[in-house]
Amino acid sequence: MSTTEGTADPQAWFDRWVDTYDTDRRVLIPCFDEFYGTAAEVASLGRTGAVRVLDLGAGTGLLSGVLAGALPDASFVLLDEAPAMLERAAERLAPLGDRVTTVVADLRDDLPEGPFDVVASALAIHHLDDAGKADLYARAAAVLAPGGVLVNAEQVAGPTPGIDQHFRDRWREHCRARGATEEVLAAADARMAIDLPASVPDQLEMLQRAGLADVACVFQSWRFAVIAGWRPAA
Numbered sequence: 001m002s003t004t005e006g007t008a009d010p011q012a013w014f015d016r017w018v019d020t021y022d023t024d025r026r027v028l029i030p031c032f033d034e035f036y037g038t039a040a041e042v043a044s045l046g047r048t049g050a051v052r053v054l055d056l057g058a059g060t061g062l063l064s065g066v067l068a069g070a071l072p073d074a075s076f077v078l079l080d081e082a083p084a085m086l087e088r089a090a091e092r093l094a095p096l097g098d099r100v101t102t103v104v105a106d107l108r109d110d111l112p113e114g115p116f117d118v119v120a121s122a123l124a125i126h127h128l129d130d131a132g133k134a135d136l137y138a139r140a141a142a143v144l145a146p147g148g149v150l151v152n153a154e155q156v157a158g159p160t161p162g163i164d165q166h167f168r169d170r171w172r173e174h175c176r177a178r179g180a181t182e183e184v185l186a187a188a189d190a191r192m193a194i195d196l197p198a199s200v201p202d203q204l205e206m207l208q209r210a211g212l213a214d215v216a217c218v219f220q221s222w223r224f225a226v227i228a229g230w231r232p233a234a
């Protein structure tokens with residue numbers, strides 16, 4: 001059985017969408033398989049066995065579920081401010097038993113004690129402003145084991161206003177082509193009203209400043225990018 005730590009936030013923004021969140025993921029993330037699949041590929045590169053994973057902004061456990069497929073003996077700490085989302089995650093990952101811990105906390109709080117072999121995140125860090133992102137990347141790098149990897153599958157801003165507008169327009173068209181209704185798009189717009197995405201170049205610089213090496217964007221499809229960096233082994 002999984003364990004839960006932390007205190008519930010009764011106002012958590014995402015809990016209002018807990019019943020519909022998973023339903024439209026493949027429609028709203030048109031590159032779903034490559035996006036989550038690349039994050040899992042990065043997380044599992046050269047790793048087997050009892051790997052320790054921290055999932056930041058884990059929500060309903062979508063990313064951890066994919067990671068568990070690539071790292072079948074891993075243990076997971078899932079952190080999120082939204083308790084109802086984490087309850088869904090605990091249900092999703094129930095087959096992993098006591099290898100799963102959920103922590104109700106803010107991304108700005110102290111992180112769970114490391115070391116972790118993998119610090120992963122999907123579609124969550126863009127809820128912090130740029131100072132908050134850089135601070136979180138530095139704290140995440142600090143809880144990584146030497147040789148550990150930080151991987152963030154993220155919704156990013158375009159590096160210029162013109163490219164950013166293309167990112168937004170392409171996303172809407174790709175979602176419609178996959179069958180997104182105007183109602184589904186309106187709900188996504190409401191969820192994204194608080195987003196503060198940063199560009200890939202800006203975030204790669206943040207990862208470098210956090211002390212990570214081999215920092216790179218390993219996948220990008222318009223506004224969806226997977227960025228990664230490794231904590232030096234020595």
Ligand SMILES: C[S@@+](CC[C@H](N)C(=O)[O-])C[C@H]1O[C@@H](n2cnc3c(N)ncnc32)[C@H](O)[C@@H]1O
Nearest residue numbers: 014057058059062080081082106107122124127
């Ligand atoms: C779009 S969901 C992504 C969930 C999951 N990682 C996935 O890929 O489906 C964003 C998640 O980040 C969480 N989140 C946003 N801001 C947060 C913060 N400041 N502290 C903790 N969690 C936060 C939300 O509660 C939500 O569950």
